Amino acid sequence: MALAVAAAGRVLLRAGSRLGRREAVDGARRFANKRVLVEAEAAAGVAVMKFKNPPVNSLSLEFLTEFVISLEKLENDKTFRGVILTSDRPGIFSAGLDLTEMCGRNPAHYTEYWKAVQELWLRLYMSNLILVSAINGASPAGGCLMALTSDYRIMAENPKYTIGLNETLLGIVAPFWFKDTFVNTIGHRAAERALQLGMLFPPAEALKLGLVDEVVPEDQVQSKARSVMAQWLAIPDHARQLTKSMMRKAIADNLIKQREADIQNFVSFVSRDSIQKSLHMYLEKLKQKKG
Amino acid sequence: MALAVAAAGRVLLRAGSRLGRREAVDGARRFANKRVLVEAEAAAGVAVMKFKNPPVNSLSLEFLTEFVISLEKLENDKTFRGVILTSDRPGIFSAGLDLTEMCGRNPAHYTEYWKAVQELWLRLYMSNLILVSAINGASPAGGCLMALTSDYRIMAENPKYTIGLNETLLGIVAPFWFKDTFVNTIGHRAAERALQLGMLFPPAEALKLGLVDEVVPEDQVQSKARSVMAQWLAIPDHARQLTKSMMRKAIADNLIKQREADIQNFVSFVSRDSIQKSLHMYLEKLKQKKG
Amino acid sequence: MALAVAAAGRVLLRAGSRLGRREAVDGARRFANKRVLVEAEAAAGVAVMKFKNPPVNSLSLEFLTEFVISLEKLENDKTFRGVILTSDRPGIFSAGLDLTEMCGRNPAHYTEYWKAVQELWLRLYMSNLILVSAINGASPAGGCLMALTSDYRIMAENPKYTIGLNETLLGIVAPFWFKDTFVNTIGHRAAERALQLGMLFPPAEALKLGLVDEVVPEDQVQSKARSVMAQWLAIPDHARQLTKSMMRKAIADNLIKQREADIQNFVSFVSRDSIQKSLHMYLEKLKQKKG
Helix, strand or coil: CHHHHHHHHHHHHHHHHHCCCCCCCCCCCEECCCCEEEEEEHHHCEEEEEECCCCCCEECHHHHHHHHHHHHHHHHCCCCCEEEEEECCCEECCCEECHHHHCCCCHHHHHHHHHHHHHHHHHHHCCCCEEEEEECEEEEHHHHHHHHCCCEEEEECCCCCCEECCHHHHCCCCCHHHHHHHHHHHCHHHHHHHHHHCCCECHHHHHHHCCCCEEECHHHHHHHHHHHHHHHHCCCHHHHHHHHHHHHHHHHHHHHHCHHHHHHHHHHHHHCHHHHHHHHHHHHHHHHHHC | CHHHHHHHHHHHHHHHHHCCCCCCCCCCCEECCCCEEEEEEHHHCEEEEEECCCCCCEECHHHHHHHHHHHHHHHHCCCCCEEEEEECCCEECCCEECHHHCCCCCHHHHHHHHHHHHHHHHHHHCCCCEEEEEECEEEECHHHHHHHCCCEEEEECCCCCCEECCHHHHCCCCCHHHHHHHHHHHCHHHHHHHHHHCCCECHHHHHHHCCCCEEECHHHHHHHHHHHHHHHHCCCHHHHHHHHHHHHHHHHHHHHHCHHHHHHHHHHHHHCHHHHHHHHHHHHHHHHHHC | CHHHHHHHHHHHHHHHHHCCCCCCCCCCCEECCCCEEEEEEHHHCEEEEEECCCCCCEECHHHHHHHHHHHHHHHHCCCCCEEEEEECCCEECCCEECHHHCCCCCHHHHHHHHHHHHHHHHHHHCCCCEEEEEECEEEECHHHHHHHCCCEEEEECCCCCCEECCHHHHCCCCCHHHHHHHHHHHCHHHHHHHHHHCCCECHHHHHHHCCCCEEECHHHHHHHHHHHHHHHHCCCHHHHHHHHHHHHHHHHHHHHHCHHHHHHHHHHHHHCHHHHHHHHHHHHHHHHHHC
């Protein structure tokens, strides 16, 4: 698997280079990126990745590309053993996939986009780094998926924030690897119900369900993420990484084995008139809300 | 899988025709059947299937044949998007498999019977319809299995009613697809213990275990089933059906791939002298209870 | 699978014979063994296996050999239907694998040792006997594994006693079949976190997590084990054994299929300088503690 991921990674890196967006890790405390702020706390061995893609941190192709490049830098830099995922915009962790990437484009674009979404998941789910999500805002769909790949999830105690895989509400279907990650987190029965109904859970319910590990007052999310990280950093890396890989490899291999088929499936699904129509209507509704 | 099920379905349909029991869906509010009352609430898109097979709604070959035919009618009728499963005889949801079909008959009969039990499960578990069980009575063994195939389970708050897979108490073994459905509902450890001990759970315990989703006062079971159904009907069918299939297909395929072997296994198991003897003794005990 | 286990069993039996440690079951109430006391309660159909391998009941090669031979005797003796696993030394159930067997020895020794550990698990996990663990002391790592193979786990209510798979704390990794057993008991998410962090749980937390089934005052552990055993003995053996095998066979087959590869993996892992060094340091620390 490592090989397959690495190969795909190189593609992304090349894409990154072409866009001129790759920059060497500076000795300083921040990488220069537009959509993902990386704040290094080198002494602690920890970096904080802050999503900054206004207005709702949606997972656009550009965001995904930057994110994966930043994560790979950290993965390859021995200085860092852990990463905290959080939002630079409290109130919204991430709204998930960017529907404008899935609507009114051509098959080549859908292919490129879906490959980037797969890559995001593979990189996060199989990361050797300790990942802690500091969920400081709403986290539907792809936002929830990012949190699900972490080793530990802390959510702000604000009932306005919800988390879950709500794809069916938009008339679309979460891919099988979203589902696998979900089932491994909350169990088969809870996942079956929540996925079919597209349920979004406020923090207290998410905690009860096991969708997040801890709920803390909003102003303590970041500090709690650091104290949890310290607990994980106490474990020898090598043993922890092998253990994590043993727990997750089968699920990641599931996608790697059928990555092309999964892309074809997505492209043909999203190209349907009925799906385009329902995505278009949903986007129009969103625009009117704002207007 | 769809093909395999469809093929098997045709066999059942032909059997139904021969028995003269198939009748066209009338415009009216009730299909004419002897053992399964189907009450259509067409405006809501919902049908209620009421088990009526005195004295204990056991899953006789005739019941199974009628049930699957009725379900297939609803499945193919665009009017209906959801089905509520319940008993016409409050106090007993279903006593499960009909032991008289498994005792003192010949291998050809056991084969026909087991195929019908498999068919019931495959049809229910992979149904495109929203299935809600309104469990208004005891629900052991096959009765529990029917409930387990539903998308949501509501049970009457009456401690005399119990639910579970109690096969071992009769000296028999639940087939692997009962087990798979059970594990996917309550998890591996709880299933391992409950299956080995043949445990039957009163409503409060069943709820705690996740074997049912909700417990309500006995006179509210039917109305609650309708309000839950309304919640599920709010989800676009196509996305919900694909999601449901994604969650369940692997388990259904498990049986479809080894359907013949599973039949052979059942026939040879049930044909053993020791099993016949223990089923016979159990039936005698039941008769004495009544007498 | 039965064949493979049986074959491996014969090897162990021969080894036992050579060591002159096998003794015929006497009519009396105790088998003569040095490290495993077997107390027969023949009238009840139950035997109690008491670990007696000072100071901490570690799973040395000699202990494993004696234990498996004793278990096989009980397995083949129709007098016995259930076994209670407990410690002759309250305070410590079992400290798990014996690190001195994994440190400073040669590959042939590591091979022999790992085969014996695999054998222990296969015999316990697939035992036809009813196994109840009366956990009357600390139960880390391999001690936890033994408890996990039981049909029911009762733990003494003493917050000093903890249970869990803490391998990562020693810089080593639990094998995949420890992991599979763990996941089947407490679910994927809880296992992922606990395994990575090497968590040890006091009784109340272990109960909440489902790692044990019941917590009772320390002086009631043995009597509770007997009353639970009586409940399991009420189930017909044949149906219970087939059900147990159906629940567990896939996991056991996982190891049986790759038993040799698993041994090679262990031997090469444990032979590494870095692992030897970290085990050596751990053992030195233990010695200092005692000194």
